[in-house]
Amino acid sequence: MDTRHIKISDYNYPLPDERIAKYPLARRDSSRLLVYRGGEISEDVFSALPGYLPTGSLMVFNNTKVIMARLHFRKSTGALIEVFLLEPVSPSDYQVMFLTTGRCEWCCLVGNLKKWKEEPLVRTVEVGGKTVVLRASRVGEMRTGQRVVLEWDQSDVTFAEILDAVGELPIPPYLNRQSEESDKTTYQTVYSKVKGSVAAPTAGLHFTDEVLHALDERGIQREEVTLHVGAGTFRPVKSECIEGHEMHSEHFCVQRSTVQQLIEHLGRVVAVGTTSVRTLESLYYIGAQMCSCPFADDEPIHVSQWEPYEQAAGNRMPDVAEALEAILRHLDRHHLSALHADTQIIIAPGYEYKIVSRLVTNFHQPQSTLLLLVSAFVHGDWRRIYDYALSHDFRFLSYGDSSLLMPDDPPSSGKQE
Helix, strand or coil: CCHHHCEHHHHCCCCCHHHECCCCCCCHHHCEEEEEECCEEEEEEHHHHHHHCCCCCEEEEECEEECCCEEEEECCCCCEEEEEEEEEEECCCHHHHHHCECEEEEEEEEECHHHCCCCCEEEEEEECCEEEEEEEEEEEEECCEEEEEEEECCCCCEHHHHHHHHCECCCCHHHCCCCCCCHHHHCCCCCCCEEEECCCCHHHHHCCHHHHHHHHHCCCEEEEEEECCCHHHHCCCCCCEHHHCCCCCEEEEEEHHHHHHHHHCCCCEEEECHHHHHHHHHHHHHHHHHHHCCCCCCCCCEECCCHHHHHHCCCCCCCHHHHHHHHHHHHHHCCCCEEEEEECCCCCCCCCCCCCCEEEEECCCCCCHHHHHHHHHCCCCHHHHHHHHHHCCCCECCCCCEEEEECCCCCCCCCCC
8 A cells, every 4th residue: 555645535424523522531440442353343331341351461651741822912902812832942942942931932823913013012910929020022933833932031930830820721622612610521531640731642532540550460560751742733634646645743751661562562562542542653763763873962862754654665674572672772871761753653554563552542633633543543434433432323533432452363252361
């Protein structure tokens, strides 16, 4: 299959608005769970998930935390301008960015851009009992948005405090509603830790402390990675073939200990969500690069959109263990405890999964790159899964129900023994 020439129209399906969950259930793990095992479809409640996974599996979660990425300014003319933070420019490190004081720069999407000429936008905000004047200046264009400088006049106030005070949670546009106070809790996973995403890794929204404890009791090891989800996750594919769609680049971090655990659990890796999939599968191609040409200290580590398909064409590719061990050698050589990299990977039919063998994921939008990823994972059987979910009243998208996909497991009428 020529992956680049896949027609996105072949991945369309009817999704009535009433099937999109506008709000989450009162209890996260009471959502429904579609179980796809070896081609057979059944259903259960999400709290039963641990019982479907073999003892000795490794489950990988994305611990990113959604930031209050939407800032609103009102001009003297009354025009409302939205500044949507996409990714930090200066400082470029997320953790440093949120601790910075006085000034920072971001790549942003700007709503009502035509009304924002050259003058800075100004608003007064209350942060921890202090009055702070916040100023936004547009200083240029970037490939994915506008370059915006944010400045404030209290040198002991961090940018994290600014966002917590005046930022708004960027819930998905397809919910067709304003964010509410409850979203600040329900649109974060219970294990979220590292600030940086503008969208939640929504497959993780179903997990509760009780489900995590049940995983531990079943002998299922848990590891965490960090991939900061960009707004591009909502960007529709507008080209007829996916060759014309440019994936957004996302930053991720994987600890050395996690890479070691992946090597020890090959064939038994369960990814929670498509963001964890993109992180884990990108590791293989980074390791393959390192096998052929080690990275220098200051060289950015990046997986391009089509790299999996280009590397595999005519080249001798290392096995998965070789690739992951190359990453360990790189980290040891540079005295690093974690790998920091960027990925632009597109996973679509024709892709051969290297690391992920089971997947927990929600139900995705029609004609989306996430649906392409799922189709590749279930060997093209996505439509039967989605037809079942639609005909059995499953709830769709971010606040909707979940699925456990195990395409290469033998069919079974129940849970693991």
